[in-house]
Amino acid sequence: MSESTTWGDRVRGEVRMRWRDWAITLAAFVLALLVGAILMIVADPQVAGNFNYLLTAPGLALGSAWTKVSTAYSALLMGAVGSPQALAATSAAAAPLICAGLAVGLAFRAGLFNIGAQGQAILGSMAAAWVGFSLPLPPVIHLIVAVLAGLVAGAIWGGIVGWLKATTGAHEVIVTIMMNYIASGLLAWVLTTAAFQRPGRDDPISPEVPSSAAFPQLYEQLHLGFFVALLAAVVVWWVLDRSVIGFSIRAVGANPHAAGTAGMNVGRTTIITMAMAGALAGLAGVQAALGPSVNGVPVPLTEGLVGTVGFDAITVALLGRSKPVGIVLAGLLFGGLSAGGLAMQSVAQTPLTLTLVLQALVVLFVAAPQLVATLVPFLSARKARASLTGADA
């Protein structure tokens, strides 16, 4: 930006940038839905077969394609946001993704690639579930202790990585990936021990978590855990933007050498960041272990309980540009795709794999704004004009 640009030019540039960001996100959705529609048509032999008659009987081909695609997409939309129940399902699916996304995003801000949210979430779910099914505590206290146990377990698991990085220089990507393996191995093992395995069962499954330790159900699948996730986002925003440690985190993320020269303790910041990230990922595990499912009780601890939340979290964090608000929105988007994906399967008989591909397409296009700008000529023209004003940093 040159010195001569006036304040007014800058504001106008900012507004154009905002507009362009939103337009690109919207275009990304449209493109993803278009590609998804083509895949759906090609994947269905009956519908694809009708395209042999496109010129002689266009109504048949286009009609069947339209029915196929519109049924699937309206199911997706209805399943995600179409009713209060759908919104509740979306919130339940989004809660763990927001927590784990914050874990990855916070570490990104300190220049750390936390690939270990998966392992940290596994540890969080293990600790929270164990407190839930083994400690006989009164309601409210039981829930609080279980949540804290999950946070601490995740923080320790993440903190180990930060400590190794700070003291030995071990790269956090390798260490977190290895910690993921250790965590899943540990979970598989504890589920065979008397402390975790359900009495009378010989497969790896824990007892059910009683309602005293579960997040209270508020409406259908919406439970208190969703608001805990939002609270976590607020806390992360406050830490990053308003606290001293947050300033260190951002400074270390921008340039660790400069931060060190300026008198900040880089090692300490790394450890604190990874412990906080671990606690947030642990909270994602807590959501999985204590959040009531549709049948009103939390899903018991098994090897696959947290699913792939730690890896989805990387996408959520990237999509949210590592900012708390962005991560909440990205988490809600993913939650909606997950809730709507089930409706696509059950209502529109779209295979699960296509649902997953569609989710991947949305992320692909949203995460690659340059690609969208290239594909949609209208937006790239805008971009050229915007950069003329100097606002395209």
Place this chain on the structure above:
Amino acid sequence: MKKSLMAPVVLGALALALGGCATPPAATTAAPAGSASPTASVTASDYKACMVSDSGGFDDKSFNETAYAGLTKAVAELGVQKNQVQSSTDADYAKNVQAMVDDKCDIIVTVGYKLGDATLAAAKKNPKIKFAIVDSDYIDPKTGKNTAPANLKGLMFKTSEPSFMAGYLAASLSKTGKVGTFGGAPIPTVTAFMDGYARGVAYYNQQKSKSVAVLGWDTNKQDGTFIGGQSPFEDLPGGKKVATNLTAQGADILLPVAGPSGEGALQVAKSSNGKVASLWVDTDGCISQAQYCPVIPSSVGKAMDLAVFEAIKAAKNDTFTNELYLGTLANNGAYLAPFHDWDSKVSADTKAELDKIKADIIAGTIKTTA
């Protein structure tokens, strides 16, 4: 801008020119009778049968796929409507079963013991809907009493019986005097195969005064070799590694009990130039894994398709009960598959002995479990 629009337009025009000129068949033949719609031979019914898979998915060439075959058979032969949902994580089960309840299904079949909790809860909450679950039961281990609600049927399979026969067969075919087995993960539905197999080998040794060794399963310790890891049943390289390991120790007949991962053992057998052979489980491997047929002496079948079909049929005909279905050699719910390409390699004596063993197992004079 002009250029970026050109490519799709040209492609679209080409597609139209190439594919768009055929004439559609007349309206009366538009719906081919028999294949897609069962209206021709079977009267279509409003009865709706639904299925929820576990995390393996309906295309796993093994467990879920066989159960799903039972559902498609019911559509073709009973004219029922169907719907299905695949699960991707353990947290999906309750949601997915609920989605099928919301879809107004009359019977919901869930696949895999992992869905046990979710199925039981849904069955209690929806007494008017029938439920059946593959590979799970609600028998109290202490009292032996069936605790399932009236609308929930467990479908179990005594796979130790055909596995016992497979062990006997493997021991008779082994040239090295060592046979092997491995599982995906140490869960009862997997170890039942391995244990039955080892007992079959032991029976062979006892009958023939031989000492064929079993690698990968210890009957006394009730423990053995497993792939393990994050997704033990979807880890083909892992299966290959374990199979290579067992053959390196001298095993020449393998029994992989690991779903799709077991294909690793078939690959090892195929590349061994006839030195190693591998059995298959759940389905007849010569049909589901046809390209490996020459290295598959036989398979330990688990007729989940039959059990699912029968459960749907009973529910539709109002003869459904919560009584446990147990697939055995006696009712063909568990079976040793034909020898196919190996028919000439299995001696007439062995075939006769296997028939005798089958009869003895059915009669109860041979025990295939502890």
